[in-house]
Amino acid sequence: MPSSIPDIVISRLPVYLRALERLSQEGQEVTSSHELGKRLGISSAQIRKDLSHFGGFGKQGTGYRIAYLREQLRQVLNVERDWEVALIGAGDLGNAVARYRGFSNRGFHIACVFDSAPDKVGKSIGEFLILPLDNLHTVITERGIKIAMVAVPAEAAQSVADTLIAAGVRAILNYAPINLNVPDNVHVQYIDPVIHLQRMTYYLD
Amino acid sequence: MPSSIPDIVISRLPVYLRALERLSQEGQEVTSSHELGKRLGISSAQIRKDLSHFGGFGKQGTGYRIAYLREQLRQVLNVERDWEVALIGAGDLGNAVARYRGFSNRGFHIACVFDSAPDKVGKSIGEFLILPLDNLHTVITERGIKIAMVAVPAEAAQSVADTLIAAGVRAILNYAPINLNVPDNVHVQYIDPVIHLQRMTYYLD
DNA sequence: TAGATTGTTAATCGATTAACAATC
DNA sequence: TAGATTGTTAATCGATTAACAATC
Numbered sequence: 001m002p003s004s005i006p007d008i009v010i011s012r013l014p015v016y017l018r019a020l021e022r023l024s025q026e027g028q029e030v031t032s033s034h035e036l037g038k039r040l041g042i043s044s045a046q047i048r049k050d051l052s053h054f055g056g057f058g059k060q061g062t063g064y065r066i067a068y069l070r071e072q073l074r075q076v077l078n079v080e081r082d083w084e085v086a087l088i089g090a091g092d093l094g095n096a097v098a099r100y101r102g103f104s105n106r107g108f109h110i111a112c113v114f115d116s117a118p119d120k121v122g123k124s125i126g127e128f129l130i131l132p133l134d135n136l137h138t139v140i141t142e143r144g145i146k147i148a149m150v151a152v153p154a155e156a157a158q159s160v161a162d163t164l165i166a167a168g169v170r171a172i173l174n175y176a177p178i179n180l181n182v183p184d185n186v187h188v189q190y191i192d193p194v195i196h197l198q199r200m201t202y203y204l205d
Numbered sequence: 206m207p208s209s210i211p212d213i214v215i216s217r218l219p220v221y222l223r224a225l226e227r228l229s230q231e232g233q234e235v236t237s238s239h240e241l242g243k244r245l246g247i248s249s250a251q252i253r254k255d256l257s258h259f260g261g262f263g264k265q266g267t268g269y270r271i272a273y274l275r276e277q278l279r280q281v282l283n284v285e286r287d288w289e290v291a292l293i294g295a296g297d298l299g300n301a302v303a304r305y306r307g308f309s310n311r312g313f314h315i316a317c318v319f320d321s322a323p324d325k326v327g328k329s330i331g332e333f334l335i336l337p338l339d340n341l342h343t344v345i346t347e348r349g350i351k352i353a354m355v356a357v358p359a360e361a362a363q364s365v366a367d368t369l370i371a372a373g374v375r376a377i378l379n380y381a382p383i384n385l386n387v388p389d390n391v392h393v394q395y396i397d398p399v400i401h402l403q404r405m406t407y408y409l410d
Numbered sequence: 411t412a413g414a415t416t417g418t419t420a421a422t423c424g425a426t427t428a429a430c431a432a433t434c
Numbered sequence: 435t436a437g438a439t440t441g442t443t444a445a446t447c448g449a450t451t452a453a454c455a456a457t458c
Contacts, residue, residue, distance in 0.1 A: 008449075014403035018382060022359070032415065040384050044415090045451055052417055060416040061458035078406040085402070096301030097398070102382060106399045107406065146409055147402065154227070171405035173398060177223060177307060179245050187408055189401035193302070193378060194311045196394035197290070197352065198219035200376035201283040201312065203392055204351055213425075237439065249439090250427055257441055265440040266434035 009050045013077055015040060016047065020070040032063035079107030086140055086169070088160050089151035090115035090123075090130045093175055097151050098125040108147070112139055116156070133163075140167040147171045154178040161188075214255045218282055220245060221252065225275040237268035284312030291345055291374070293365050294356035295320035295328075295335045298380055302356050303330040313352070317344055321361070338368075345372040352376045359383040366393075 019039055023031055033044035033051075040047075051057055051069075054076050058064040074080045085108050087097055094113065103109055113128040114136050115121060121132045131139065139145075148169045152160050157176035164172060171187045174180055177195075180188050224244055228236055238249035238256075245252075256262055256274075259281050263269040279285045290313050292302055299318065308314055318333040319341050320326060326337045336344060345353075353374045357365050362381035369377060376392045379385055382400075385393050 006449075010407050011404050013407070014400045015384070017403070018397070018400065019384060022383060034415080039386070041386070043451065045453095046449090048415090048417065049450080056417065058416055059458055060456065061414050063415060076407065077403050078409060079403055083402075083406060092301070092304050092306065096297070096304075099297050099301075100398070101297065102397075102399060106403070108399065108402055147405070149398070170409055171402070173401050173405075178227060179220070179224060181244070181246070187405040189404055191396055191398060191401060192223070192307075193305070193354070193396060194307060194313065195219045195223065196378050196396060197288070197313055197376070198222070198282050198284055198311070199216050199394055200352070200378075200392040201288060202215050202218070202281065204283060204375055211425075239439080248427065250429095251425090253439090253441060254426080261441065263440055264434055265432065266438050268439065 005053050009053055010077075012042070012046075012050055013073055016050070017070060017073045017077065017079075020066050020073065024066050024070060029066055030063050031066055031069075033058070035063075074107075077107075081107070083108050083147050084111035084143060084145050085109065086111060086136075086145050086148040086164070087113045087128075087151065088115075088133075088136070088148060088164070089175075090117075090120050090125055091151065091153075094151040095125055097149055097175065098128055110149075111143060111145060114139075116152075133160075136163055137167045140164070140169060145169065147173075149173045149175065150180075151175045210258050214258055215282075217247075217251075217255055218278055221255070222275060222278045222282065222284075225271050225278065229271050229275060234271055235268050236271055236274075238263075240268075279312075282312075286312070288313050288352050289316035289348060289350050290314065291316060291341075291350050291353040291369070292318045292333075292356065293320075293338075293341070293353060293369070294380075295322075295325050295330055296356065296358075299356040300330055302354055302380065303333055315354075316348060316350060319344075321357075338365075341368055342372045345369070345374060350374065352378075354378040354380065355385075356380045 033047040037044040037047050057069050057072050087094060087110050090113055098113055113125055114131050114133050116133040120130050123130050148164045150157055150160055150172055154176045157178050158180060161172055161180045165186055173189050175191050177192045182188055238252040242249040242252050262274050262277050292299060292315050295318055303318055318330055319336050319338050321338040325335050328335050351374060353369045355362055355365055355377055359381045362383050366377055366385045370391055378394050380396050382397045387393055
């Protein structure tokens, strides 16, 4: 039986996990679907329903033990291990991503950085040596890297994605402002700040 | 009658707009719901349905004139004008956002940058002078700024959001890894790369 | 015990898809 | 004309919510 759990449920779990980590950090030990829902602007029923796809993590009358639920969600999401992530593009955007401090302790770390520009190759971003795109296939295959972040210009993104997929990458976080066409077994997520801004201006006068 | 158009429809329009701008850049003048859907991985029926909420933009038999549809979507999304955006936070993340070249020509530009750290205030990020948080209310009120991007640590984000809202901001793009509680008339969008990565690891082995 | 909260079922609500007449 | 594609209606599908028995 292939996972029959709706995509949209999976997409909410990381948000729950983040909230639990925050609560935990604030020193709280137990929470309820009601409290969590209030924090997240989601109904308590939806939270209980989502969680119930994976088992009964709570106790009637008392709610959820935060540490326990957090561990369970980490397992479900497959982020108990630490994933190596390749970063493609060492321009302004790639630089920012490479320097971002928020990956550690949440299941990810950057393993290598690539760029096509000969004048960038050999230089460093922080702790990372910039490698030439020609090495991409070899490095990614040898290290068995499955996740990549794409921070190249829109024009180059599809071709970079194709190369990544050929090298075995199965998950792409795309910062380039363009839609990628990928096979069914490859997952793509998009980050484009302008898209997010444009989703709000509709409601402004 | 208040807008009865579903949120989820609005959220797809910027993606359509981006695709149209790309097609236009590639020199194409006409497209169809079928072609657009194939590019975006969306059914043609959904695209036609979404667009039909706002009027008939196409022609039977021939499809949509790209330049025309693009203009119409810009009008619908309210991005024909250029919006001033305030940026709060001049750390690593704020720096990256301030230097991001992707805002121009898509309806937005950064108007001012704030930080609470006294040693940062008065310095510059690129073309922007960093202003003290104490000036936030005054500057935002006087300039009538309605949109802000928050790039401060998680601990500070809620309080910054409250201040922004008190100053009249109605749309917040939040880069801090935390959920914000805001009134109903304020819109929030979130960018947290780790959330996006965690949405994909579930599907990896 | 009384109060609280879960997990789950059934009902409701809303979104997507299929299909096709209209028409370019 | 014949072929293509829209805009829209109705059917399907799926997600959210309400409600409550179970139970801590």
